[in-house]
Amino acid sequence: MPPPPIAPDGPGQVPYGYPGTAPAYGYPGPQQAPYGGVAPYPTAPGYPWPGMQPPPSNGMGTASLVLGIISAVGFILWPIALALGILALIFGGLGRGRAGRGEATNPGVALAGIICGAAGIVLVLGLFALLIATGA
Template identity: 75%
Template sequence: MPPPPIGPDGPGQVPYGYPGMAPAHGYPGGGLQQPYPAGYPAGYGYGWPGIQPLPSNGMGTAALVCGILSTVGFLLWPVALVLGVLAVIFGAVGRGKAKRGEATNAGTALAGLICGAVGIVLVLGLFAFFIAVHR
């Protein structure tokens, strides 16, 4: 077993902490350890870049969900009509956000807009069918 290292103040004075840190008892100011000896400035650099905001993809996703539900469930025409209109609105807003760079799912928003429009057309076609049959 090797002998313990000799500290900068002589034998028996081994500083604790990380290597390169001066002992706490040698500094005035309440015994706080300093990462640099007194008189040396802290290092300068670029540092970490700021955290980028996450994309706001909620409108495009909501448009796709509402559009699919309105297209698949067009036989429940009141619900399908409302969901189709919401899908068209959410899809348009989602496309606008994607064009401004706030969202990354322009294709999802477009698919929701198209599915919502198809759902509205199916509901209107169902109305036309019922009107034609009951005349």
């Protein structure tokens, strides 16, 4: 039996079981892959759908805050605190840049990391000034 004729304004609703259609209920059926094979279902768990925004990349701002806090609190260990303070400034700048481009959602955390890193550097420099002034 041939398929029903097509109306002038389009095919309308295709009857159930018509060749080349997806199942009417449930999960969509297999899709055609290139070279005639059957493609897997749309995507694997954990991968975004097409057109979906990637998750924010907040690692730089968070790392900046953690390093800045460690630098400010542990300024007595001056070589480590100085290195961590410099890294906090660098990571905080990178985190603020990502937030400005919309790739991250934590510009305040990155700014707090910059402030804490700068405070750690200032405390280390103050410790040097105190040591030089006292002649120790």
